Amino acid sequence: MSTLSSEVGQALGLPRGFDVERIRQDFPVLKQTIHGKPLVYLDNAATAQKPRAVIDAIVKFYEVDCANIHRGVHELSQRSTAAYEETRSKVRRFLNARSNHEIIFVRGTTEGINLVTQTWGRANVKSGDEIIIAGLEHHSNIVPWQILCEQTGARLRIIPIDDRGDLLLDEYERLLGPRTRMVAIGHVSNALGTVNPVRRIVRMAHDAGALALIDGAQAVPHMQVDVTALDADFYAFSGHKLFGPTGIGVLYGKAELLDAMPPYQGGGDMIRTVTFEKTTYNDLPYKFEAGTPHIAGGIGLGAAVDYVTRLGIDKIAAYEHELLLYATEALERIPGLRIVGTAREKAAVLSFVMQGIHPHDIGTVLDHQGIAVRTGHHCAQPVMDRYHIPATTRASLAFYNTPAEIDALVAGLYKVKEVFDE
């Protein structure tokens, strides 16, 4: 497999200096067989696999440094605090945020968005106001806003998409108005792979006097994100899609906005003083971090950021783009297969349907050949409705995937046809 992969890789003109076979050695989970076949993991948009460096960082925390943070004067507590806070600095550099105060640790993108809707939202959104999202959103960037609308009497407006999966920016322009309070948009669509022109979207929101939140769950693992250049007011992502642990994520917010927002949850660590008469809150970012956090997760996330930075996010993006082109061409050659989502700019996500064959049957037959894909609505039911399909099969790629694995997927799909075609 390695020989084929590198031969094909050279023929494809995959970036030099990006040794996929060596990178794969960093991921213990990839070295296994499923139903007797080498694992081909193509479900990276759901969660990405973890490199040894991340696993080691978590183990080291529990074996050597385990203590609660921001509390004890003892050695272990100082070590764990330093390691946890070091991740904040790493994330700040990774996103090019101005200050560590702007990096709030949360459980993931979902909690980051809920934090904004329930603190900024409840304090600032009133009946008659409008929130704009896109027809591409993951449920995590739909439902929190719907809840806020129910609580406040605000109205949710949706930017439609065209048949390729691109946002209709003219329609967006028309939706913007004096009632718009917030524009909340996914940077990259998890279901279709569309890369949205978020810089332009943010600028248009600001011109209309609204704020902008970007759901970066699918963007951060695959492309350079600069929140300062983007000028987003909020930006959320999940650690586990960035090759880090589950249960840890980040909400970036502009300091002046976060400062003015009420706290999210009450508890330890988020306070300065507590009496039964009056409690004063801690400074940023701790005001939003009540209770003992996922310390091991935070430390693991730091190791993941280091790992990705070491590989080079630009190299990762270039490699994945070549792999996407290779995979797109290969899948399009399969009779009866149709790719759903053909946006002008795409991340390495291939959602597709096959004539007369249900995605769940495709998923089961592929699994039997060791190939892991996602089947279903991808937590984006409105996207499925837009295309009048109940579900798709989705192959989502990461930098450790190879052209040989795409070939295995294609062979797997021919096996699917063999089982189900007349």
Place this chain on the structure above:
Amino acid sequence: MIDDLYQETILDHSKRPRNHHSLTDANRKAEGYNPLCGDKLKLYLKIDGDIVKDASFEGAGCAISTASASLMTESLKGKTREEAMRLIDKFHDLLTTDTPASRDLGKLVVFCGVRDYPARVKCATLAWHTLKSALSGSSETVTTE
């Protein structure tokens, strides 16, 4: 082996589902929904006295759910309400336990392979959840959750 799941009878019924139409003189109807995959199914029954005289279904799903609905509607015809209810339990046991398949299941034993695919059990049971709802006269859409 994948053939243990997709047995010939299942493939046949998924490609050429029997009783796959609406039933104008049905006196019991129910809808089922599997939120996991978005599959929807409409079940029609014509019950005369205590006997299921006719059964049909509409909706498109995966091979397992379509074949299950097709074979279910075939096996229901002529059964009493009581027998149909017992069949639901036996079918459920077939998918979720290791007990030997009941003889009453007839052709339905082809679904025994589903047992090894926990993620697919709900595909096979969607039609049966819907049947239970139709027999008990509930008008709400049942889900497999």
